[in-house]
Amino acid sequence: MPSALCGIAVLFLLSAPPGPQPPPALELWQAGQEALRRGQTERAIELYEQSLATDPGLTRNYLGLAAASLDRCEENRACAYLLLYVAAHPEHLAVRLQFAELLQRLHRVSEAQAEYRACVGEAQERREAAEQEIHCHSRLMQLAQETESDYDEHLHRGIGLYLVARQRLGCAVADEGDEADAEGLLCRAAAELTLARRANPSEARPCWYLHEVWSELAQSHPAARCLRAAEEAALFSDLTPAEKRRLDLACRQRDRTASPR
Numbered sequence: 001m002p003s004a005l006c007g008i009a010v011l012f013l014l015s016a017p018p019g020p021q022p023p024p025a026l027e028l029w030q031a032g033q034e035a036l037r038r039g040q041t042e043r044a045i046e047l048y049e050q051s052l053a054t055d056p057g058l059t060r061n062y063l064g065l066a067a068a069s070l071d072r073c074e075e076n077r078a079c080a081y082l083l084l085y086v087a088a089h090p091e092h093l094a095v096r097l098q099f100a101e102l103l104q105r106l107h108r109v110s111e112a113q114a115e116y117r118a119c120v121g122e123a124q125e126r127r128e129a130a131e132q133e134i135h136c137h138s139r140l141m142q143l144a145q146e147t148e149s150d151y152d153e154h155l156h157r158g159i160g161l162y163l164v165a166r167q168r169l170g171c172a173v174a175d176e177g178d179e180a181d182a183e184g185l186l187c188r189a190a191a192e193l194t195l196a197r198r199a200n201p202s203e204a205r206p207c208w209y210l211h212e213v214w215s216e217l218a219q220s221h222p223a224a225r226c227l228r229a230a231e232e233a234a235l236f237s238d239l240t241p242a243e244k245r246r247l248d249l250a251c252r253q254r255d256r257t258a259s260p261r
Helices: 004-014 024-037 039-052 058-070 073-089 093-105 111-124 127-149 150-170 175-201 204-216 219-237 239-257
Strands: none
Touching: 024 039, 024 058, 039 058, 058 073, 073 093, 093 111, 093 127, 111 127, 127 150, 150 175, 150 204, 175 204, 204 219, 204 239, 219 239
């Protein structure tokens, strides 16, 4: 099994079966887990398929079948099973990231990009998922380099640098060195996002993150200009739900501040 994908197997091999007297489908899944632990891949596949036939809603079987397929070096088959699981559980970010990694390994570039973008949107809904979001932008930058997309390369490098800088600034033990390092990252992020904006002036995303970067650097005038540009382009741009909410909140705060008392 490819080392980069071993996490898929771990995710369900460590799953704890609920209940003291599981129903037949769950018993078959448990037996499949045990067979996979023992290296009995063919037997595990049989048991997972029997479990699904008994209860098609027991979707954890798709994870077992994906792990067994990877054990047999059948990566395309593993992709098919992971797609079924992700469709049923879009909130399971760890599996979605493994799925995206597998698509990238198989050079299914457009599918991998779509999955990484979906993972970014999911990660933004969780405060504890900053590392996963940074990882996704790193992978999207790599894919942009492969496809020679200057806009995507600069955009995702810039967003990644901004997120890393935010992490440095948010550290409880941050000292003056950390803050100087974060400021340097923010300046690099601004440069990359400016290049992305030039490559695609009609997109709101570079403008929005430039607003965030300039705000962190206490540069109010460029931050305001970028916020206005992001607002104007937002309607026809590819923003995640979280980005749309943050943009709307920033615009409302600006309008409240500008309104006469």
